[in-house]
Every structure is written in structure tokens, then in C-alpha cells.
Amino acid sequence: MFTLTNCLVLSALIFAVGAYGVIARRNILIMLMSVELMLNAVNLSFIAFARYYGSALAPASSGTTGQVFVLMTMVVAAAEVAVGLAILIALFRGRHSVDPGDLDLLKG
Amino acid sequence: MDDLIFTAASIVCFLSALAVVTRKNPIYSAVSLILFFGGLAVIFLLLRAPFVAGMQLIVYGGAILVLFLFVIMLLNLREEELGKEKGGRFKAFAAVAAGALALLVIVPVMAAETARDGFGPLASLPDGFGSVDHLGLALFTQFALPFEVTSVLLLAAIVGSVMLSKKHV
Numbered sequence: 676m677f678t679l680t681n682c683l684v685l686s687a688l689i690f691a692v693g694a695y696g697v698i699a700r701r702n703i704l705i706m707l708m709s710v711e712l713m714l715n716a717v718n719l720s721f722i723a724f725a726r727y728y729g730s731a732l733a734p735a736s737s738g739t740t741g742q743v744f745v746l747m748t749m750v751v752a753a754a755e756v757a758v759g760l761a762i763l764i765a766l767f768r769g770r771h772s773v774d775p776g777d778l779d780l781l782k783g
Numbered sequence: 784m785d786d787l788i789f790t791a792a793s794i795v796c797f798l799s800a801l802a803v804v805t806r807k808n809p810i811y812s813a814v815s816l817i818l819f820f821g822g823l824a825v826i827f828l829l830l831r832a833p834f835v836a837g838m839q840l841i842v843y844g845g846a847i848l849v850l851f852l853f854v855i856m857l858l859n860l861r862e863e864e865l866g867k868e869k870g871g872r873f874k875a876f877a878a879v880a881a882g883a884l885a886l887l888v889i890v891p892v893m894a895a896e897t898a899r900d901g902f903g904p905l906a907s908l909p910d911g912f913g914s915v916d917h918l919g920l921a922l923f924t925q926f927a928l929p930f931e932v933t934s935v936l937l938l939a940a941i942v943g944s945v946m947l948s949k950k951h952v
Contacts, residue, residue, distance in 0.1 A: 677789040677829065680896045684889050685793045685826075689800050691885035696804030699877035701868050704809040704855065708816055711847065712800050715823055718839075726830040726908075737909050739921045742835050746918070749842050750933045754940035756847050760854045761947035767858055774867060 682723035690716035703773045707759050714752045718745045789829055796822035807865065813851045820844040832913040 689712055696709025725741025763773065770777055795818060802815035820843045827836035858864075869877075911917055922930050 677785045680892055681789070681793070682826070682830070683892045685796065687885045687888035687892070688797055690888075691881040692797070692800040692804055694884050695877050695881035698880060699869060699874045700804060702809060702865060704851070704858075705804065705806075705812050708803050708809075708812055708851065711816065711843070712803060712819065715819070715843070718835075719823060719826065722827055722830045722832045722835060725832070725913075729912075737917055737921070738912060739917050740925075742832050742913055742918055743921050743926050745832075745835050746838060746922070747929060747933060749838060750937065753842060753847060754936055756850055757940050757944045758947070760850055761944035764854065764857065765947050772864055773858065773860065774865075776867070 679723055679727045683720060686716045686719040686723070688716075689713075689719070701774050701776060703759075703763050703775055706775070707756060707763075711752060711756070714748055718748055721745050721748075785829055789826065792822045792825040792829070795819075796826070807868075809855050809860070810852075813848060813855060816851070817844055817848055820848070831908060834913055834915050834918050 693709040693712030693716060696712065697706050700706055700709065721741040721744050725738060729738030729741050766778060767773060772778075799815040799818040799822065803812045803819065806812045806815065820839060824836040824839040824844070827833075827839055868874075909917075
């Protein structure tokens with residue numbers, strides 16, 4: 676059924692899958708993808724709430740405040756991926772590994 | 784009809800999200816991620832957010848995914864470089880932790896659903912809700928400052944990634 680409740684449940688499930696990926700995986704590429712999953716899950720909540728309550732709670736922007744916030748999230752996600760992958764490449768040059776366990780440069 | 788599309792899209796989304804975190808080879812994860820973004824864009828369309836759905840496909844499905852694929856190609860990881868995965872017990876612990884995280888949201892949402900008999904009827908939406916002109920108007924009037932600050936963030940990201948990817952930092 677296509678209801679706000681189900682959208683929120685789906686969002687929570689996807690967020691949990693992403694959190695599992697960040698905790699359990701040992702590959703920075705896949706961890707970054709899992710972060711994307713989590714960001715997208717939150718975006719889904721925003722869009723769903725904007726659809727159901729937006730025009731009642733934010734009449735000034737004709738209810739699109741949630742959608743504007745999602746656009747902001749997309750910008751942050753794009754910046755995060757660009758910088759994250761650049762860091763990954765810089766680290767891979769020296770270490771030849773994408774395992775975060777190998778990244779102990781700051782250890783004394 | 785909406786119910787059917789929503790059910791199909793959410794199943795696609797959930798399964799492809801699971802595939803992203805479980806595949807060993809990152810290239811399969813990236814391909815599943817495309818599927819995930821596509822399914823989510825369909826749900827956004829159902830939720831009357833056509834502009835955001837388009838942006839989802841262009842920014843996530845286009846730009847971010849291409850970035851991931853480029854890096855995967857560039858690194859060209861061999862089997863021994865993939866990173867040692869944790870054992871089954873650690874993964875089980877992670878799954879329990881993530882499941883508890885999901886329950887933190889699902890339980891109160893379900894409680895609200897039963898207590899209030901759902902989240903009420905659909906609010907009536909203004910014409911053209913979620914269209915480019917509505918969002919553009921909001922972005923350039925009410926949210927003009929955050930919108931402009933975003934450009935500073937993007938500039939910082941551009942300079943940062945160029946600096947980081949240079950041969951000698």
C-alpha cells in the first residue's frame with residue numbers, strides 16, 4: 676500500500692541496510708556507497724513528508740520545503756563522494772589497499 | 784495502480800540496496816546502486832516530486848555513479864587488494880545493530896499508525912506541486928541564502944578533490 680507509513684518503513688529499512696554496509700564491510704568504496712544509501716533513505720523521508728504535510732506546514736514555499744532540502748542533500752552527497760573518492764585514490768597510491776584497517780598513518 | 788508501482792519499486796529498492804552491501808566485487812555494488820537510484824526515482828515520482836526525481840537520476844544515477852565507476856576502473860582492484868572482510872560473527876553483530884536502528888523508526892511509526900488510524904488523509908496539493916517553477920521560486924526567494932552557500936561548498940569540494948588527486952600533495 677502506498678501510504679506515508681510504508682514510505683517511512685521503507686526509508687528506515689534502506690537506512691539500516693546502509694548502516695550495516697558501513698559497519699560490516701571492509702572496502703572503502705562499498706562503505707561510501709552505503710553512505711549514499713543512507714543519505715537516499717533520508718531523502719525518501721523528506722519527500723514523503725513533503726507530499727503529506729508540506730503544504731499544511733510550510734505554505735510560504737507552497738509545501739516544497741522538503742524537496743528543497745533534498746536538493747541540498749544531493750549537493751552535499753556529491754561533494755562528499757568527490758572528496759571521499761579523491762582521498763581514497765591518494766591513499767591507494769601509497770598503500771595499495773582499500774581496507775580501512777590498513778589506514779593507520781596517524782598511529783604513533 | 785499507485786500501490787502496485789510503489790510495491791514493485793520498493794522491492795527493487797530494498798533488494799538492490801541489499802546487493803550493494805553484500806557483493807564482494809565493488810563493480811556489482813555499483814551496478815546495483817544504479818538500480819537502487821532508479822527505483823527511488825520512481826517512488827519520488829509517485830510522491831509528486833518530478834523535479835527531484837529527475838535530479839536523482841541526473842546527479843546520483845549520472846554523476847555520482849560515473850564517479851564511482853571511474854574510481855573502480857582506475858584502481859582496478861585485484862583479489863588481494865579488496866580488503867579483508869570481517870568474520871561471520873562480526874557481520875551478525877552488525878546486522879543486529881542495523882536491525883535495531885531500523886526498529887527505532889519502524890516501531891514508533893507503526894504505533895502512530897495504529898493509534899491515529901494512519902497519518903490522516905492526503906493533504907490537497909497546489910497545482911504544479913514539485914514542479915521546476917515551484918522549486919525554483921522557493922530556491923531563489925525563501926532559500927536564497929542556503930542556495931548561494933551551496934556554491935561555496937561545491938567550490939571547496941572541487942578545489943579539495945583536485946588538490947587531493949595531484950601526484951604530490
